[in-house]
Amino acid sequence: MREDTxxxxxxxxxxxxxxxxxxxxxxxxxxxELGVTKAALYYHFKTKDDIVASLVxxxxxxLEELLDWLxxxxxxxxxxxxxxxxxxxxxxxxxxxxxxxxxxxxxxxLRGHPTLTKMRERMMELTAEMSPADATPTERVSxxxxxxxxxxxxxxxxxGELTDEEIHQATLKVARRLxxx
Amino acid sequence: MREDTxxxxxxxxxxxxxxxxxxxxxxxxxxxELGVTKAALYYHFKTKDDIVASLVxxxxxxLEELLDWLxxxxxxxxxxxxxxxxxxxxxxxxxxxxxxxxxxxxxxxLRGHPTLTKMRERMMELTAEMSPADATPTERVSxxxxxxxxxxxxxxxxxGELTDEEIHQATLKVARRLxxx
DNA sequence: GTCTATATATCGATAGAC
DNA sequence: GTCTATCGATATATAGAC
Numbered sequence: 001m002r003e004d005t006x007x008x009x010x011x012x013x014x015x016x017x018x019x020x021x022x023x024x025x026x027x028x029x030x031x032x033e034l035g036v037t038k039a040a041l042y043y044h045f046k047t048k049d050d051i052v053a054s055l056v057x058x059x060x061x062x063l064e065e066l067l068d069w070l071x072x073x074x075x076x077x078x079x080x081x082x083x084x085x086x087x088x089x090x091x092x093x094x095x096x097x098x099x100x101x102x103x104x105x106x107x108x109x110l111r112g113h114p115t116l117t118k119m120r121e122r123m124m125e126l127t128a129e130m131s132p133a134d135a136t137p138t139e140r141v142s143x144x145x146x147x148x149x150x151x152x153x154x155x156x157x158x159x160g161e162l163t164d165e166e167i168h169q170a171t172l173k174v175a176r177r178l179x180x181x
Numbered sequence: 182m183r184e185d186t187x188x189x190x191x192x193x194x195x196x197x198x199x200x201x202x203x204x205x206x207x208x209x210x211x212x213x214e215l216g217v218t219k220a221a222l223y224y225h226f227k228t229k230d231d232i233v234a235s236l237v238x239x240x241x242x243x244l245e246e247l248l249d250w251l252x253x254x255x256x257x258x259x260x261x262x263x264x265x266x267x268x269x270x271x272x273x274x275x276x277x278x279x280x281x282x283x284x285x286x287x288x289x290x291l292r293g294h295p296t297l298t299k300m301r302e303r304m305m306e307l308t309a310e311m312s313p314a315d316a317t318p319t320e321r322v323s324x325x326x327x328x329x330x331x332x333x334x335x336x337x338x339x340x341g342e343l344t345d346e347e348i349h350q351a352t353l354k355v356a357r358r359l360x361x362x
Numbered sequence: 363g364t365c366t367a368t369a370t371a372t373c374g375a376t377a378g379a380c
Numbered sequence: 381g382t383c384t385a386t387c388g389a390t391a392t393a394t395a396g397a398c
Contacts, residue, residue: 156322156326170317178355
């Protein structure tokens with residue numbers, strides 16, 4: 001069963017946006033890789049921003065769910081431990097790690113993008129609300145870094161030195177340790 | 182003693198590149214903030230890329246010095262501890278933290294830029310060579326994250342929640358801890 | 363050193379045929 | 381759903397006067 005065109009556009013766009021940057025990637029390039037003309041893309045997506053929005057939507061939904069869950073819980077070490085396990089599991093779902101990487105590497109270029117602004121806000125709320133109210137600056141930074149470590153791992157080591165699975169397991173261990181008092 | 186125009190261009194460019202992104206910032210905007218026309222910039226810098234190169238040069242030189250130093254030392258815990266202290270001290274020097282932030286947030290847009298490619302390579306060598314040859318994946322990720330934590334701290338916490346100095350001290354503590362066995 | 367004026371290219375987006 | 385053709389805006393960069 002063949003993928004539909006909309007999905008293929010998303011895949012090509014995500015790859016090019018991540019490799020080259022959002023602004024540096026033109027719709028012409030995306031269209032060429034797909035084997036159609038630029039105009040054809042506009043049948044599937046209203047604007048270039050719309051492609052980004054479509055990529056981020058599912059991840060944003062998951063993040064908001066995670067935030068709701070966090071708010072229903074006391075700010076205890078146990079909650080934090082469970083949070084990073086849930087966060088890590090979410091990243092393993094289809095495309096999410098790639099999307100997180102794309103967002104992190106194109107923050108400035110996408111400044112002002114409504115869906116992106118929302119994502120960033122949710123992420124900040126997540127890191128702010130995982131620590132107790134009386135946490136020290138060091139604890140706050142440590143907890144926040146635990147989350148970020150989970151999708152930054154890939155860019156920390158030389159390409160090819162470790163497999164994706166090794167990196168995933170390693171960042172998870174490091175993240176758990178960053179939560180310890 | 183008034184700053185020369187070349188330096189003012191660098192300052193304005195660094196700020197706008199960081200705030201808005203490299204591609205999203207036009208030479209017209211930089212010129213307008215400076216109070217001159219676009220064409221005047223070309224007297225001071227040959228191209229737009231050239232402005233970036235000039236920003237990165239001093240930081241690249243420092244990084245290469247640090248790499249030479251690291252290579253002259255055994256890969257011991259003591260060397261790693263001294264490395265992050267030196268790295269952190271370097272970041273406090275004029276503009277370097279801002280430049281590091283700009284580079285991190287515009288990696289993709291600047292892909293292919295020769296000076297940037299060199300920077301990224303040096304950074305990867307630094308993280309690769311700070312760990313002993315028999316280090317586990319977890320140790321490698323942990324050590325590399327210690328370095329990155331030093332210039333990522335600012336973006337981990339909600340703006341205004343902590344002062345720059347608090348963040349600096351906190352990231353340094355977290356970094357030291359990431360080096361512990 | 364800075365200006366005006368312009369060359370040249372590419373971008374996102376649209377109109378309308380098929 | 382995809383095409384050709386094109387619009388309008390903006391970009392980097394240059395030429396040459398002052």
